[in-house]
Amino acid sequence: MRQLTPPQQLCIWLNQFSHPCLRSDWASQPGLVYTHEDDRYHIELPFAANTLADELRQWIAAQADRPVAGDICVHIVPKTLQTQVASPVKGVKNIIAVTSGKGGVGKSTTAVNLALGLAASHARVGILDADIYGPSVPMMLGTVHAELAVRDERWMQPVLSHGLYSHSIGYLMSQDDAAVWRGPMASKAFQQLLNETEWPSLDYLVVDMPPGTGDIQLTLSQQMPLTGAVVVTTPQDLALADARKGVAMFEKVNVPVVGLVENMSYHICSQCGHREDLFGTGGAEKMAQEYGLSLLAQIPLHRQVREDIDTGCPTVVARPESEHAQLYLAMAERIASHLYWHGQVIPDAIPFTHLK
Numbered sequence: 587m588r589q590l591t592p593p594q595q596l597c598i599w600l601n602q603f604s605h606p607c608l609r610s611d612w613a614s615q616p617g618l619v620y621t622h623e624d625d626r627y628h629i630e631l632p633f634a635a636n637t638l639a640d641e642l643r644q645w646i647a648a649q650a651d652r653p654v655a656g657d658i659c660v661h662i663v664p665k666t667l668q669t670q671v672a673s674p675v676k677g678v679k680n681i682i683a684v685t686s687g688k689g690g691v692g693k694s695t696t697a698v699n700l701a702l703g704l705a706a707s708h709a710r711v712g713i714l715d716a717d718i719y720g721p722s723v724p725m726m727l728g729t730v731h732a733e734l735a736v737r738d739e740r741w742m743q744p745v746l747s748h749g750l751y752s753h754s755i756g757y758l759m760s761q762d763d764a765a766v767w768r769g770p771m772a773s774k775a776f777q778q779l780l781n782e783t784e785w786p787s788l789d790y791l792v793v794d795m796p797p798g799t800g801d802i803q804l805t806l807s808q809q810m811p812l813t814g815a816v817v818v819t820t821p822q823d824l825a826l827a828d829a830r831k832g833v834a835m836f837e838k839v840n841v842p843v844v845g846l847v848e849n850m851s852y853h854i855c856s857q858c859g860h861r862e863d864l865f866g867t868g869g870a871e872k873m874a875q876e877y878g879l880s881l882l883a884q885i886p887l888h889r890q891v892r893e894d895i896d897t898g899c900p901t902v903v904a905r906p907e908s909e910h911a912q913l914y915l916a917m918a919e920r921i922a923s924h925l926y927w928h929g930q931v932i933p934d935a936i937p938f939t940h941l942k
């Protein structure tokens with residue numbers, strides 16, 4: 587079907603709709619709004635953002651001064667963005683690394699809820715557990731006993747759960763075996779996970795990186811065609827000092843840092859609702875300002891978040907209406923939109939070739 591340029595007054599009218607995930611001239615960007623010969627108008631949001639799409643549909647329905655007569659449909663079609671490392675992973679449009687300078691700050695919990703949050707926007711999403719020394723994604727997704735299928739004795743098939751495709755070294759061997767690997771072995775194992783997994787076509791692949799900023803993390807960041815990186819920290823000085831090293835590492839390898847997630851930001855007592863800043867306050871916000879980064883989310887320390895992840899059903903799917911799930915969903919939309927607005931789109935027509 588032939589695409590026609592939409593009337594300019596439609597784009598100007600749509601630009602009146604504002605949202606934190608949009609720029610003020612969003613509708614005037616090439617390709618976002620178009621019309622078909624059937625007199626319907628289409629808005630293609632180029633990143634995963636279901637809440638935004640719903641709000642936009644409601645806004646359109648509520649306006650009395652619509653400048654065109656035909657239906658206006660809103661779709662989500664995530665675009666592929668350019669990366670520093672040129673060789674793409676077959677079938678994968680965008681790769682987001684989730685890292686932390688320090689262990690135990692909630693990086694994997696954030697990565698899993700981010701991936702499920704992107705999937706909640708009807709995006710096709712995978713998660714690769716690159717935390718080779720402590721793979722926790724299978725436990726968090728309830729897939730510890732999953733049998734990994736392999737095609738032609740080479741191509742590993744990711745495991746599907748909660749609508750999310752996952753792969754982890756944890757599906758291949760016991761955690762104790764992986765924990766004794768040294769740098770080159772770990773990096774080789776990771777290469778295999780990255781290149782010999784037969785991902786279905788994915789809009790986003792979230793990579794749960796090993797904690798820290800040493801050689802192994804640096805090598806992984808250079809091996810992967812990363813669209814962007816998210817750094818998880820707590821408000822504690824110690825974690826923030828390590829998060830700074832994480833930001834510096836990605837800058838060194840020219841991977842754009844999308845922003846910071848402050849996990850365990852505060853604690854709400856499940857008995858009385860009292861709020862307590864267990865690990866201090868304001869640290870990540872100050873660091874974000876210092877580095878010119880976005881503070882993408884502040885996630886409280888809450889028993890339910892821990893219980894959900896321990897039972898293999900993370901909060902975003904276990905209780906999607908809860909306050910915590912909403913924080914993760916907003917975080918996912920903010921990350922997806924930031925990547926798009928700060929990236930360069932690769933036209934869909936370019937075919938992918940597999941990394942060898």
Ligand SMILES: Nc1ncnc2c1ncn2[C@@H]1O[C@H](COP(=O)(O)OP(=O)(O)OP(=O)(O)O)[C@@H](O)[C@H]1O
Binds near residue numbers: 693694695717885886
């Ligand atoms: N916001 C939160 N509220 C409650 N518990 C949390 C929260 N975030 C993480 N946890 C819990 O803290 C523990 C550590 O979390 P997680 O495994 O995600 O950290 P990590 O940074 O990935 O650790 P590692 O460095 O070992 O890979 C887990 O038991 C997890 O359930």
